[in-house]
Amino acid sequence: MDSRVDDLQTEVHRLIAENQRLHRELRESMQNQLDIHPVHEKDTLSEDQILLNLQTQLQLLQKEKESAIEMWQLEKLEVDRLEVKLKAHQYHPKIRALDQQARQLKDQYTETVAELHAEINRLQIELEKSKSENHFFRSSGFENRCHSVQKFSMPHNTEPSDSISHELKKQISALEESLQKSLEANEQLRSEKGFLEDRILRFEKLSSERLNKDLETSTHMKEGVSLVENAILERDQSLMREKQLLEEIERLKYAFDKLVDEAGARTVKEVDLIKNEYIQKLNRMNEDLKALEIENAEKTAQLERSIREKRAVEAELDKLYQEGRIQGSKDTGALQELNRRACEAERLRDEATIKAESFKNQLKRNEVQFKQEKEQVQRELEQLNGHFNKLKIDFDLVNDDRVKLLEQVDDLKRRCSSLSSERDSACRKLQKELTCAEKDLKLKIEEFEIRIHTSEDEHRNAMKDLRNMLTAQQKMSARWKEECETISRKYELKVKDLREDMSREKIRNEELKRLLKDSKDKAMETESLISEYSRNIKNMEDRVREAENRAKRTSMQIANHLTRERKRQFDKSVKK
Numbered sequence: 001m002d003s004r005v006d007d008l009q010t011e012v013h014r015l016i017a018e019n020q021r022l023h024r025e026l027r028e029s030m031q032n033q034l035d036i037h038p039v040h041e042k043d044t045l046s047e048d049q050i051l052l053n054l055q056t057q058l059q060l061l062q063k064e065k066e067s068a069i070e071m072w073q074l075e076k077l078e079v080d081r082l083e084v085k086l087k088a089h090q091y092h093p094k095i096r097a098l099d100q101q102a103r104q105l106k107d108q109y110t111e112t113v114a115e116l117h118a119e120i121n122r123l124q125i126e127l128e129k130s131k132s133e134n135h136f137f138r139s140s141g142f143e144n145r146c147h148s149v150q151k152f153s154m155p156h157n158t159e160p161s162d163s164i165s166h167e168l169k170k171q172i173s174a175l176e177e178s179l180q181k182s183l184e185a186n187e188q189l190r191s192e193k194g195f196l197e198d199r200i201l202r203f204e205k206l207s208s209e210r211l212n213k214d215l216e217t218s219t220h221m222k223e224g225v226s227l228v229e230n231a232i233l234e235r236d237q238s239l240m241r242e243k244q245l246l247e248e249i250e251r252l253k254y255a256f257d258k259l260v261d262e263a264g265a266r267t268v269k270e271v272d273l274i275k276n277e278y279i280q281k282l283n284r285m286n287e288d289l290k291a292l293e294i295e296n297a298e299k300t301a302q303l304e305r306s307i308r309e310k311r312a313v314e315a316e317l318d319k320l321y322q323e324g325r326i327q328g329s330k331d332t333g334a335l336q337e338l339n340r341r342a343c344e345a346e347r348l349r350d351e352a353t354i355k356a357e358s359f360k361n362q363l364k365r366n367e368v369q370f371k372q373e374k375e376q377v378q379r380e381l382e383q384l385n386g387h388f389n390k391l392k393i394d395f396d397l398v399n400d401d402r403v404k405l406l407e408q409v410d411d412l413k414r415r416c417s418s419l420s421s422e423r424d425s426a427c428r429k430l431q432k433e434l435t436c437a438e439k440d441l442k443l444k445i446e447e448f449e450i451r452i453h454t455s456e457d458e459h460r461n462a463m464k465d466l467r468n469m470l471t472a473q474q475k476m477s478a479r480w481k482e483e484c485e486t487i488s489r490k491y492e493l494k495v496k497d498l499r500e501d502m503s504r505e506k507i508r509n510e511e512l513k514r515l516l517k518d519s520k521d522k523a524m525e526t527e528s529l530i531s532e533y534s535r536n537i538k539n540m541e542d543r544v545r546e547a548e549n550r551a552k553r554t555s556m557q558i559a560n561h562l563t564r565e566r567k568r569q570f571d572k573s574v575k576k
Contacts, residue, residue, distance in 0.1 A: 275384075278381060282377065285377065299359035306355070310348075313348075
């Protein structure tokens, strides 16, 4: 709100400074133009200055009107914000007075807008009068205009500026008064706003105190109930703990027996399984080794047989070659057949050598693989022996743990018996405490019931008061809402009318600008005509002077001629 008021103050000061500057510039321009132009041009200048003054006044008033409308809109928004804030803080009896003050403030702004509108209308009427006078002056003759300008130039030049300055001072004083009123109204609104906020804070404090009292009573009741419930829960929990201890002892005993049996059976079973598995692996490996040995023997026999066949074929080839050399060319067909058989025998020999080499390589690979598998089986056997030894150690440890656990079970049984005796004593003690607690609880419950009844009565009375206040506030808010709606409708209608007036004023301003432009054009035409007429008058005066000079010269020549004629006649008469 303070920032808005400061903005309004700065805006008003700016408008006042702008008006003063325009007024000063207008007076200076008028004074300069009056000093520059001659007397016979003062008619057109005064008309132009009047039109310019009226135009500037219209523009200034239009700006003031727009600024006043903006100020009014800003104040309306501020009032709406205050209304929303008051609704949020619940309704208060002083809202009516605040609403009246807001309406008064809005009425003041509407009055200022109406005054500005009336001032604009008055200036428009004056502009129309000046237009009619200008038209009348243009329709009258040139000489009448010159005489009227000579007669009334000085007073007419001084009177409009004085009247305009007087009117502007009045407008500035009126604006300052309206600004002062708005500032006072804003200060009053701010003080009432602070008072309302203090009242709202007091109401909130009272409501919070009552809520705290209600919460304290409810917490006391809850504490008493929780004490009883905690005592009952502790008794039940002690019984449950005892029962759980017995169940836990039985469960641990059964679990240890089962664990020992399962560990022994599992270790025996694992050892048997691993032993059978490795025996089967060894049997398979022995069978594979025997099969490889048989295959190796077969391959060696095949190799020896192929070597023998090779030797037989070589011997037969040598024999055939020798026979062939003896026989010569007797039997070429038999020779070719022998050559073919020799080639085939060589091919079979090569194949047999290749197979023998491959068999040897395969045999070597099988031997290497057999050695590797044998080493792997030996390592696995060693690992199994180590694992078996570990299992034996674990079995011994489990047996030791079983003995220890049995001892612990015996200790737990003894502790259970001692705990059962302690439980019986604790139950008796708890029973006594429960009876005392029940008596105290009954007394506290009776006391709390009395306090609850009293607090309920107080709460009921407070709720009645609050309901009455709420109904009154609701009625007031409904009435205030209706008034706000009517005011908003009125403001909307006023805004609509102001917008229509602004549109009409804009149209009028455009027409005035157009007429002003036409009048300026016509004034320029008249100035050009006046300058042309003045030039013609000067030319005519120069011609008259030249004619007078010529007449003087001719009269002098005539006088000289007459004197000469008279002398001549006198001389003639003297001679006669």
